[in-house]
Amino acid sequence: MLEVLKMENGLIDDENNKSPALLAVVEGNRIGDAFKYFQNSGKNKLYFYSNSKQIKNAGNKRITHVYFKVRDILFKESNVVAKADFIEITNENPVEFRLQGSESEEGLYYYGFTNLRKLNCPIELSEMRYFKPDGTGSRLLNSTPGATIIIDPEID
DSSP: OOOOEEOOTTOOOTTTSOOEEEEEEEEHHHHHHHHHHHHHSOOSOEEEEEOOGGGTTGGGSOOOEEEEEEEOTTSOTTEEEEEEEEEEEESSOOGGGSOTTOTTOOOSEEEEEEEEEEEEEEEEGGGOBBOOTTSOOOBOOTTOOSOEEEEOTTOO
16 A cells, blocks of 8 residues: 655755655646635645556655646646645545545545645746656656656745
8 A cells, every 4th residue: 555645844855955746737627627626615635636657656755746737728738837735645535535526536546735826937847857866857748648756846
């Protein structure tokens, strides 16, 4: 079973002074539904699922943020448009904190977040880097398919 990773606010990687973050690729309507969920549900956390094996080792990282790349023809494919505070990643489906109608959708992992907000200035995906233990992560490509661990672009 995957060990649950809890948010450790303000902590960064000691070796290279870089903080890891989660990058999630979501459908455009999902991010819009997430904003409505936080406005209307009275709940302060939400979970999306991912089948990305890139995040299976996230349990040993101190993730503080989730960034959202929206996959939609109305948005540029390479832009990251929203950010949230990371809560945890688990392999148990937290059905009470899922979008209405998606509670039964299952994945390998479920990542929780809160305090979802639009970025004032979208971040080009090519400006982000994969998180590597030595701090030398390579740049992300526009074809990055799903959730992955990145260097937090706003904590450098």
